[in-house]
Amino acid sequence: MDYTKRAVKGAAILLLMYVLAGLFGYFFRMVVARNLDPLQYGLFYAVFSFVMFFGLFSDFGLGSAVVRFIPEFQAKKRFDLIKNSITFTFFIQLMFSTIIALGFFSLSNWLALKYFHNVAAIPVIKIMAFVFWFTTFGVFIASFQGFQKMFEFSLTNFLKMLFAFIFVLMLFSSIKDARAPAYSYAISSILVTLFTLAIFKLKVFPDFFNYKFKINKNLFKTLFRFGISTSLASFSYLILSYTDTIMLTYSKTLNDVAFYNVAMPIATVLVWFVAYPLSTVLLPMTSEMYSRKNLKSLKNGMESVQKYCVLFLIPLAILFITFSEIIIRVLFGEAYVAASIILRILAIGVIFYSLSTINVTALYGIKKPELTAQIISVVALINVILNIALIPKFGTIGAATATSLSYLVMMIWSSFKLKQNIKIKLPFIYLIKVVLLGIFIVALIAFLKNIFVMNYVLEFFLIASIISFVYVFLALLLKLIYAEEVLKLIKSLIK
Numbered sequence: 001m002d003y004t005k006r007a008v009k010g011a012a013i014l015l016l017m018y019v020l021a022g023l024f025g026y027f028f029r030m031v032v033a034r035n036l037d038p039l040q041y042g043l044f045y046a047v048f049s050f051v052m053f054f055g056l057f058s059d060f061g062l063g064s065a066v067v068r069f070i071p072e073f074q075a076k077k078r079f080d081l082i083k084n085s086i087t088f089t090f091f092i093q094l095m096f097s098t099i100i101a102l103g104f105f106s107l108s109n110w111l112a113l114k115y116f117h118n119v120a121a122i123p124v125i126k127i128m129a130f131v132f133w134f135t136t137f138g139v140f141i142a143s144f145q146g147f148q149k150m151f152e153f154s155l156t157n158f159l160k161m162l163f164a165f166i167f168v169l170m171l172f173s174s175i176k177d178a179r180a181p182a183y184s185y186a187i188s189s190i191l192v193t194l195f196t197l198a199i200f201k202l203k204v205f206p207d208f209f210n211y212k213f214k215i216n217k218n219l220f221k222t223l224f225r226f227g228i229s230t231s232l233a234s235f236s237y238l239i240l241s242y243t244d245t246i247m248l249t250y251s252k253t254l255n256d257v258a259f260y261n262v263a264m265p266i267a268t269v270l271v272w273f274v275a276y277p278l279s280t281v282l283l284p285m286t287s288e289m290y291s292r293k294n295l296k297s298l299k300n301g302m303e304s305v306q307k308y309c310v311l312f313l314i315p316l317a318i319l320f321i322t323f324s325e326i327i328i329r330v331l332f333g334e335a336y337v338a339a340s341i342i343l344r345i346l347a348i349g350v351i352f353y354s355l356s357t358i359n360v361t362a363l364y365g366i367k368k369p370e371l372t373a374q375i376i377s378v379v380a381l382i383n384v385i386l387n388i389a390l391i392p393k394f395g396t397i398g399a400a401t402a403t404s405l406s407y408l409v410m411m412i413w414s415s416f417k418l419k420q421n422i423k424i425k426l427p428f429i430y431l432i433k434v435v436l437l438g439i440f441i442v443a444l445i446a447f448l449k450n451i452f453v454m455n456y457v458l459e460f461f462l463i464a465s466i467i468s469f470v471y472v473f474l475a476l477l478l479k480l481i482y483a484e485e486v487l488k489l490i491k492s493l494i495k
Helices: 002-035 038-058 062-075 079-106 108-114 121-146 150-171 179-204 217-251 254-267 269-291 295-322 324-332 334-365 369-422 428-451 456-477 483-494
Strands: none
Touching: 002 038, 002 150, 002 179, 002 254, 002 269, 002 324, 038 079, 038 121, 038 179, 038 217, 038 254, 062 079, 062 121, 062 217, 079 108, 079 121, 079 217, 108 121, 121 150, 121 179, 150 179, 217 254, 217 369, 254 269, 254 324, 254 334, 254 369, 269 295, 269 334, 295 324, 295 334, 295 369, 295 428, 295 456, 324 334, 324 456, 334 369, 428 456
């Protein structure tokens, strides 16, 4: 339990910023959806996904290399090498992001007609090209992580979504199309960049300008070597994140893109609020335990984390599946209710993805980067193949199915590799009990829906409250959790 308590306690600190950033991200999408019709909403996210997909080609993994080597150089008091690493990465990113942004700008007319099939995409592409150029300054945000300034690191993402939300509210008073969210991202990028540079100079690396930049070929080769080795996994994650939207844009309509981009962010709440903050804390912890050969604690801790994640994720997924129409109607409006079937499929897939994220993080922590890159790359390829096979015929349902099946493959593969390396026991009996409990909860929800006939929002909160109580009670009865463990965990978090 010590391992699990440490993981949860550490994750709780970062969770606040993740939650705040996530909330404003959802507020942003809700405001955009309620002020634009599905065509314009789909147009913005089609352009956004297409442009951001090229982010890796301005970075080549150098940002990850900076994060990796700053602690090492800092321990050796080689701040000159930190200065060289950041400066070199910045100029590489500046060069390639400028080339790519100019490419988007000059090809905007052609892309709007041939790919997006809508001339209204032209100004949106140009604005998002400007936003893309500001990824040049991502190396300074990465340096926050390298210097272990995790609050500042997470704060930048929160501010980006906060500013985007504030300015999109203001812009919709005068602009009633997809340019409004694009402009809000542009303004947010400028403000966050200014904030990042100020914090970098004042707090993170105040002596930056006291060191001279020197051309160090060996250092640059080391950065590139590490960056390229990690860029394969990053590229594969980009494929998993954006391929579905990119292919829907090309093969189907912008309305389909809109519905898919309403369902996906709702489903990924499970990842954003559970898997991401937990995996952020698990990485250094698994690395430390593996380095010290404390494999028994590592094994017991990972088993506990996996069990509690499944137990926590299942009821949330059930709520998303059974109340998908209500959730979408409340958050995005009646015009997007057609996305409910997509949300049901993705809610299942995101459970697999959440567990995969935790598994892959643990594999990174036990020094298996090549293995994780292999898993993610193959799964990304499977995702592309499934999208090509399913989207032309089944549209958004095909995209959601392809994504969920890809996540399932990644979860199974990463689980078995984790079992091979640290001998964890895959909790099959435990999982069967949780699944059976989930089936009972679905049946109970169906029964309660027939009993309670009232406003759909009140119905949702009433039934959610009832099944939450029943779920916890049965989980204790079936010994899926123990009251003593929960109380000890709560006490450790309060201290």
